[in-house]
Amino acid sequence: MVQSIDLPRNESGIATALGVLKQQFGDRLHTGQAMRNQHAHTTTWIRPQAPDAVVFPRSTAEVSEIVKVCATHKVPVIPFGTGTSLEGHVNAPAGGVSVDLTQMDAILAVHAEDLDCVVQPGVTREQLNTHLRDRGLFFPIDPGANASLGGMASTRASGTNAVRYGTMKDNVIALEAVMADGRIIRTAQRAKKTSAGYNMTQLLVGSEGTLGLITEITLKLQGIPEAISAARMSFPSIDAACRAVMTTIQYGIPVARIELLDELNVRAANAYAGLALPEVPLLLLEFHGSDQSVREQTEMFASIAEDVGGTDFEATTSTEERNKLWQARHDLYWATLQLRPGAQGISTDVCVPISRLADAVTGAQAKAAELDLLSPIVGHVGDGNFHCLVLIDMEDADEVARAETFVAWLADEAIAAEGTCTGEHGIGQGKMPYLVKELGATTEFMAAIKGALDPQNIMNPGKIFSR
Numbered sequence: 001m002v003q004s005i006d007l008p009r010n011e012s013g014i015a016t017a018l019g020v021l022k023q024q025f026g027d028r029l030h031t032g033q034a035m036r037n038q039h040a041h042t043t044t045w046i047r048p049q050a051p052d053a054v055v056f057p058r059s060t061a062e063v064s065e066i067v068k069v070c071a072t073h074k075v076p077v078i079p080f081g082t083g084t085s086l087e088g089h090v091n092a093p094a095g096g097v098s099v100d101l102t103q104m105d106a107i108l109a110v111h112a113e114d115l116d117c118v119v120q121p122g123v124t125r126e127q128l129n130t131h132l133r134d135r136g137l138f139f140p141i142d143p144g145a146n147a148s149l150g151g152m153a154s155t156r157a158s159g160t161n162a163v164r165y166g167t168m169k170d171n172v173i174a175l176e177a178v179m180a181d182g183r184i185i186r187t188a189q190r191a192k193k194t195s196a197g198y199n200m201t202q203l204l205v206g207s208e209g210t211l212g213l214i215t216e217i218t219l220k221l222q223g224i225p226e227a228i229s230a231a232r233m234s235f236p237s238i239d240a241a242c243r244a245v246m247t248t249i250q251y252g253i254p255v256a257r258i259e260l261l262d263e264l265n266v267r268a269a270n271a272y273a274g275l276a277l278p279e280v281p282l283l284l285l286e287f288h289g290s291d292q293s294v295r296e297q298t299e300m301f302a303s304i305a306e307d308v309g310g311t312d313f314e315a316t317t318s319t320e321e322r323n324k325l326w327q328a329r330h331d332l333y334w335a336t337l338q339l340r341p342g343a344q345g346i347s348t349d350v351c352v353p354i355s356r357l358a359d360a361v362t363g364a365q366a367k368a369a370e371l372d373l374l375s376p377i378v379g380h381v382g383d384g385n386f387h388c389l390v391l392i393d394m395e396d397a398d399e400v401a402r403a404e405t406f407v408a409w410l411a412d413e414a415i416a417a418e419g420t421c422t423g424e425h426g427i428g429q430g431k432m433p434y435l436v437k438e439l440g441a442t443t444e445f446m447a448a449i450k451g452a453l454d455p456q457n458i459m460n461p462g463k464i465f466s467r
Contacts, residue, residue: 004047004429007094007462013073014052014095020069021055021097028056039080039090039098045346045394045403046088046429051078051098058103060176060184060215067213068182070097076458079209081151082124084143086347087428089155089208093462099213101150107131108216115221116173116190121150121214128219137221140165143424144330150214156206158424160329163249163382164256164288165222167424169205176216177204180454190218203449208426209460211453225288228256229298230322231315232285233305234278238262238365241281242358244305245381249354251304253297255382257286262365264339264376265332272335273328278312283381284329286322329378336376336389343374343391348407348430350414351385351423360417364388367409371402385423412437427464435464 022029030036031053040048057063070077076096083090092098105122112135119128126146128139141152143159151157153175158167165171174188187200204211235241241260248255261269261282269275283305287297298315305313316322328335337345352360361377368375368388379386388410390403411421411434421434436443447465450457457467 004049004088004091005093005462005466006049007467009095010074013075017069017073017075017097018053020073021053021066024065024069025055025057025062030054036098039083039100040092041083043084043347044086044088044430045344045400046091049091049093051092052095054080054098054100056100056103060178063099063101063178063213063215064182064184066097066099067178067180070458071181071456074456074458076461077213078460079150079154079213081121081148081154082146084145084147085151085155085428086425087422087430089426089428089460089463091429091462093429096458101148101213101215104215110135110137110221111190112137114190115223116218117221118216118218119149120216121148121153123149125149125152132221133224136224138224139171139219140222141168141171144333149217149219153205153214153217154207154209155426156424158380158383158385160257160259160326160380162380162385163258164254169202171220172201172205172217173220174218175201175204175214177212177214179212180456180459184215185212188218206426208428208463210450210464211459213459227289227291227294227317228322229287229294229315229317230285230325231287231298231301231313232277232325233283233302233310233314234312235281235283235305236309238281238361239358240309241283242361242381243308244283244301244310245357246354247304247308248301249382251300253300254289255285255297255301256288257284258380258382259284259329260361260377260379260381260386261329261332262361262377264374265336265378268335268339268376269328269332272331272338273324275328283310284325286326332376332378333389336391339376340374340391342393344394346390346392346403346407347387347425348390348410349385349387349423349425350410350419350421351383352414352417352419354381354384356417356419357381357384357386360414360419361386363413364410367406371406373399373402373406375406380423383423384419408433429463432464432466
């Protein structure tokens with residue numbers, strides 16, 4: 001495992017707080033090793049750091065009580081959703097209490113006429129969309145995993161639909177949150193826009209639990225499109241595929257999804273999902289709108305892509321075929337693991353301006369080859385975001401060191417290209433070394449905000465900042 005930071009523990013405070021919380025929550029407070037380990041597990045190579053206890057609140061008032069007890073005794077509070085984060089967000093480097101929000105999973109209101117809804121943080125994106133389907137509505141943010149909406153807001157999640165519908169920052173209207181002293185705040189009303197004071201909603205979205213615990217979310221919704229078409233097209237090179245993406249975006253075609261799979265990912269998808277795609281770079285797309293607009297979008301893309309060498313174009317409006325294609329995309333993590341059985345997949349992401357995309361992706365391929373690493377690449381390339389899944393033997397210290405070199409190089413290259421070290425994974429523990437490189441003195445002001453809102457540093461300490 002890659003080393004993670006350790007912070008000083010407040011042993012007496014932890015013991016006292018756990019005693020108080022046990023009286024309040026009874027069998028909803030767990031201190032068994034298996035439960036604690038489960039809440040330190042992340043799909044990452046960062047060393048797991050278990051909390052001292054896990055508690056399952058069922059209301060905002062109970063979250064407030066937990067935080068008040070922890071604040072009184074200076075005990076860390078670590079929010080937990082579904083555990084799908086990728087940068088060590090749920091680790092407990094100073095011990096403390098993991099607040100598992102999965103039992104706060106109610107959809108509180110759907111205002112179909114206003115295209116918004118109010119949910120608790122434990123609601124997952126699939127659960128919400130199942131609930132909305134009969135109303136002709138959907139929530140578009142799709143990070144792949146069936147993540148909780150609270151976790152998605154905390155990490156400013158994104159996904160395959162971001163090129164058209166934006167990220168979590170664009171789709172959260174208001175939040176209810178418990179702050180570091182246990183007080184409950186609401187950041188905004190349901191109005192679609194406001195000029196009332198500081199934008200506290202956006203301050204908390206992406207704060208990774210370091211400023212407060214999100215207990216209620218008001219989200220924008222979309223109408224289910226009249227027509228949906230999925231398409232795929234193969235390309236002779238990554239450069240050609242990226243040029244097709246750039247031209248599509250520059251022409252203003254309102255594509256809903258545009259995903260890039262490199263040759264390794266296509267090979268993995270073929271084997272795992274029983275497909276027969278040409279094993280060359282591939283774009284997967286989806287178009288939303290009326291029947292006529294979807295046809296026009298599909299035809300315009302096909303024309304653009306053919307001009308840069310695209311071949312084997314196929315489009316379908318069949319729900320079954322669309323679902324098969326996108327299920328193969330969502331299963332790529334598991335599919336690519338089969339490229340090297342026994343290896344662990346280490347996922348890292350960066351985001352660059354789309355004019356730099358081709359150079360960034362081909363550069364990543366070349367660097368992985370130079371370091372003798374197997375690293376399939378997939379990307380939400382409509383907004384310049386791509387992921388490398390480095391397949392490594394964690395028992396091979398030299399290979400782990402080469403993988404660390406690759407991840408650091410990739411982050412540095414993205415920043416040098418006027419991009420970011422993370423498009424959607426967040427900072428957590430894993431990307432802390434690159435934040436100052438990217439933002440410079442801005443991080444000092446971020447730390448000042450953290451210090452003002454959480455002076456005891458109990459809210460998910462050791463994430464974003466090293467203290």
